[in-house]
Every structure is written in structure tokens, then in C-alpha cells.
Amino acid sequence: MPLQLPAAFQPYFWPTIFILIIILVFPLVAGYIVLLERKVMADIQVRLGPMRVGPHGLLQPIADAVKLLIKEDIIPANADKWVFWLAPVISVTAAFVSFSVIPFSDKFYITDVNIGLLFITAVSSVGILGIILGGWSSNSHYPLLGALRSAAQLVSYEVALGFALIGGLMVASTLSMQGIVKAQLDAGMWFVFYQPVACFIYVVAALAETNRAPFDMPEAESEIVAGYHTEYSGFRFSLYFLAEYSNIVVVSAIAVTLFFGGWLRPFPNVQALDFLRYTPIIAMIVLAGLSFMGAGRESRPPEKIGMAGLGIVCLMLAGLFAMPAVLTWIQGLFWFSLKVALCIYGFIWVRFTFPRYRYDQLMNIGWHWLIPLAIANVIVTGIVMVLKGS
Template sequence: MDALVNFFRPHLLPLVYAVVIVALLPLLAGYIVLLERKIMADMQVRLGPMRVGPHGLLQPIADAVKLLIKEDIIPEGADVLIFWLAPLLSVTAAMLAMAALPFGPAFQIADLNIGLLFILGISSMGIFGIVLGGWASNSHYSLLGALRSAAQLVSYETAAGMAVVSGLLLAGTLSTRRIVELQAQQGVWYAFLAPVGFFVYLVASIAETNRAPFDLPEAESELVAGYMTEYSGFRWALYFLAEYTNMVVVGAIAATLFLGGWLRPFSGTRALDFLDYAPSLLMFLLGGYCFYRVPKQPVRVQGGVLAAVGLLCLALAGVLGAVLIPPLADTKAAVHGGFWFLLKVFLYIYVFMWLRFTFPRYRFDQLMRLGWHFLIPVAIVNVMGIGVALVLHWQWHWGLAPALVVTTVATLLVAAFLARVGERRQKPLVGET
């Protein structure tokens, strides 16, 4: 017994963090879905969900209840055990990847020496859930969706990995916490030092999370719903949760490696310290807007719910503001770090949604050509370019900035050349002459 207690004592805080993450993620995923529907509605000049709660704010909870009490169907001829196992695999892989992410200087389950590799390796295991689910369903649509998903992941993971390497070269460590601390020391986010790497990661991460314009694995018009056609109820919800958790994970990787993690914009510049008031002010304005909308709600209950949301925003504003006063200044880094990190992750996810509602879906051959003929070569040239820049910096004592500018321009020239060659090589489509 003592052995057990001694074994678990240093792991108590990480355990609490893990429970918090596992408990909050489904809620967060639900609200990302609501956000997505609202943004989609906004871009299509509609209102979106408006019925459940004020402005549809309680829609995710209604959806969750609906999914839980839906009939659970297992198709005939399915491999039942694997059919059960597959969604669990997807969710577990996505959630495990959260273990090494630094949500703030204080909130991190484990700072691993292999941090970034761990996240990439574990989260890429989620594809097993997709392929096994598609295979076990005993349905052609599912199988086709699963195979497309596997092909897409294999093609784009290389590009994403190379893009991550370009950031790692600048940091020189895999530990997620050290990466952010180094960006604080150098006073610049790696997105500005390795812009090509950041762009390649952005595109590849959209493809990896199977989102439009790369959503061929679940193309509704061709495959019904892809690998999860035969799933219903809670199991389907698990797939959905895994997908949105994966979005948070890729957003968090991008935020950590390229966008300065939990750091405030211009965290090194004393003259811009007034930005510390921004989080509190933002929350305060949001709360104020909620109260302003209360009398305009059609139903009294909805007004009450909106007032509660407003109070929540004001409470957050209070917390974010309170840590600015000197006696509580020790906790400032932790609280504000969490705010900035989540803000960056959400902005990254917003870009995903923006692209989704802007671009039509790729054809499969276009998807493969973009991956193999453009992104992977550009990513490899970019890694070599950053390596050359670092050698120029260390051995020949160039400044880091001019060296990187030279190599980035060279990389962009290569990219332009590849794009032109790709255009010339493209075969005419059916119907074109």
C-alpha cells in the first residue's frame, strides 16, 4: 500500500489536470461545433441555431442528450468487437496527445523530453480507429471512406512532420515547454522565422483532421458519411469528439511551436505591457454585450440564461483582472498564459472554419498531387533552407534574420517553380480539350 501511495504522490497534480481535461473536452468540443454552425450561418447570411437557449447557446447540451438516447445500431455482418473498439481507439489517441501540451506555464500534465514527437506519434494512431471502424462496419461506403482517410493521412503526415522539423531546428529541443520558453527568450514567434514551415503545417493539419476542402473521407455527396456511415448514437458521438479533439490538438501544436504558446503578443516589449489588460477588457465587453441583449430575448427564461452567461463572462473578467494587482501577481503568468494559449488555439480553429466555408472540396487526384508534388518537396526544401541559415548564423556569424530571409526567399522561388511545373503537368479534365 505504501508503495502505491509513494508511487502516486508526485503524480497527484497531473492526475487532477488529466481529469479536468477529460471532463471539459467533450463540452469544449460541443461548443466548437456550435461555434462552427454559427460562423457557417454568419458567412451564409443566416442565423444558425437559435431555438435552444439564447442564440442557441444550449444547443450542444441538447445535441449531447439526443445522441445519448439514440438507438444504437450494429449492422449485420459487422465484426462486433472491432466495431465497438474503433471509436474508443480514436478518442483515446486524441485525448492522450493532450498529455504533453502546455496550456500555460502552470497547466501541463507532463513536460516530456520527447514532447512534440509524443504528440505527433500518439495522435496519428487515431487513424487506426477510422480504418478499423470503416472495415468492421461491413459496408462499402465505410470502407472507401476509411481507405481514403488512410491514404490522405499517409500523404500529408510527411509534409506536416517536415514542417514541424523546421520549427524544431530553430528551437533545438522537443520539450514543448522549452520551445515556448525559447521563443520568449528570443523575443520572436517561430511563425515569423519559418513562415513557409508554418504555412505547410497549416495546410497539412487541415488535411490531417479531414476537414474541408480536404474532407474526402466523409464526402457526403459521394460516400454518405464516409467511415462513420454505419455508426449511430454514442459511438458516432465518440468519432465526432475525436475529430474535434484532433482539431484542438493540431491547433495546440501550431500555437506551441509557431505562435509562441502561452506568451502574450510582444511579451518582451515593456512599452506594450498595457496589452495585459486586454483579456480582462475583452471578457468585460463580452459580459456587457450579454446583458445588453437580455431585454431583447423573446422568452423570459432565455433572458435569464443569457444573464447567467453574462455573469460568467464578468467573473472571468474579474479573475483575469484580479491577477494584475501586485499581491496576486505570482499567478498572473499562469492565468493569462491559459487565456492566450486558448485564444491562439481558437483563432487557428477559426481559420479552419473560414477555409471550410470558402473553398469547394478537392478531387482525389488534386489532393494527392497537392500533397506529393507540392507540399512535401516545399517542406523538405524549407528544412534544408533553415539548416543552411542556421549554419550561416553559427559558423559564419551572419545575423539570424538576414540568413533566414535569404533562405526563405530561395524556398519561395522553389515553391513557385514547383507550382508552375505542376500546372503544366496537369492533364486536361474530362470535357476540356
């Protein structure tokens, strides 16, 4: 411990640091998720996506952020001002608070409470309020409709989501996020193999929970303009945006934690695969290589330099990771981020593959299929566990 803090504050030191890191870094990450989304979309649609700002549009998020922040902040005349102001804050706060119990790695986590998973579900359910209040306070038809749709959708799918989580929890038999990961370590198995149905339900419900396509009814632009945030612009809009992408990260993180082994590397119990420890270094090197190759293909000098610089940064990171202490520290974080990133990729993939459902179909799926299935899953799990236990 480098700093000598009063004993009273000792336990709060590292969490504070982590909180600061997340708050500072996350908006940037969210921006890059947007970029990723646009890039993947472009790829799926066989085009290039943002290419102008920075090499391969790598600076696009920053430009977007600047744009959003300097835009005029419009509050509709008949809006309920302070609710209008409060609503996005609720959303984004709820999203960010969820991070406090996500186990990014065995070392990098803000806190580990004994009700971790429940806490996340609880907090993320608060996010709905932001949407409803935002829609209502705009005092306009489309936002209100969007908000009501959204609330109904979220509340409906939260049930299925909760039941899916319960399926996982029964296997893990703890609510603590770290505990869940450790349970998978002990079991030597990702829980997705124990609970494939739960995982499937979770993924579907999570898509709906985050208002992602094909369940993006609340903001179906062809029907109700932009849904609950139609009247929002500028900074407030960016808060909603931030919240949405944070939510994506959060649900992905939960999925990863509960079903895909969290920060564990693949097959953590197989000694033979210990070399996977070095994957971060290799990954960085590969990334650097790719960057250099890209730099070679770029035509304009600034972009060439940019790509090359990126390659160098990757190389430096690879070097940093080569230090055993850092490698150990970074190990979990790396795997976790990788898995989350893949999840997010999946989200994006789904978005551009499936058409949007109709609202009644959406409700139908939720109530008629997902929830019964989830309940059945819980029951079957329970029966199996009892049988195995006795």
C-alpha cells in the same frame, strides 16, 4: 501543497487533476466548437444558425449530446463486432492522449516530456487506425472506401506535416513543448516569422490531417455517404465526432505552440506592453457587456435571463481574474485558448470558403507540392542555420 500525499505520489497529483479536468471539460468544449462552427457557417451564409435551444442556441451542444447518447446504438449484422466497438475508442483515445503534452500554459499542463512534439505526432498517427478499423469493421462498401481514402490521405499528409514541424523544431532545437514556447520567449519572436513556409505547410497539412474541408474527402457525403462512419450511430458516432474535434484542437494547439508563441502574450519581451497582462479581465468585461446588450435585444424572457446570466458569469470571472494570483495563473491559459480559438475559427472559415478538392487533386497537392516544399524548407533552414552558426 494542500494535501499531504505520500512522496511516491507527489509528482502525480497535479497531472491527475489536470487529466480529470480535460476529460470532463473537453467534450463540452468540443460541443461548443460544433456550435461555433454552425454559427460561423450561418454567419458566412448570412443566416442565424441554431437559435432555438438556449439563448442564441447556446445550449444546442448539450441537446446534441443528449440526443446522441440516447439514440439507439446500431451494430450492422455482418460487422466485426469487437473491432467495430474498438475503432472509435482508438480514435478518441489517441486524440485525448495528445492532450497530455499540450502546454495550455506555463502551469497548466499534464506533463512535459523531452519528446513532446514527437509524442503528439506519434499518438495522433495512431488515430488513423481508428478510422481504418472503423471503416473495415462496418463490413460495408462506403465505409471501407472512406477508410482507405482517409488512411491514404492521412498517411500522405502526415509526411508533409512532419517536415513542416521539423522546420519549426530546427529553430526551436527542442522537442519539449514547454521548451519550444520558452525558445520563442528567448528569441523574442514567434517562429511563424522564422518559418512562414513551414507554418503554411503545417496549416494545409493539418486541414487534411483532420479531414477538414477542403480536404474532407474521407467523408465526402456526395461521393461516399459519410465515409468511414457511415454505419456508426449514437454513442459511437459521438466518439468519432469527439475525436475529430479533439484533433482540431490538438493541431491548433501544436500550431499555436510551435508557430504562434504558445501561451505567451504578444510581444512578451516588450516591457511597454505589460498592460496586456490585464487583457483577460478586459475581455471578460467586454464579453459581459456584449451579453448584456444581447439580453436587451432578446424578446423572450428565458433567453433574456440566460444572456443576462451569462453576462453576470463573465463579470464574476473578470472579478476573479482581478486577483493577482489568479491572473498570473490564468495568464498563459488565456492567451493559449485565445490563439487556439482563433485557429479554430480559421479552420471553420476555410471550410466554408473553399470547395472540396477531388481526390487525385488532393494527393497531387500533398505529394507534388507540399512534401517537396517542406523538404526544401528544411534544407534551406538547415543551410541558414549552419551559415549563421559559423
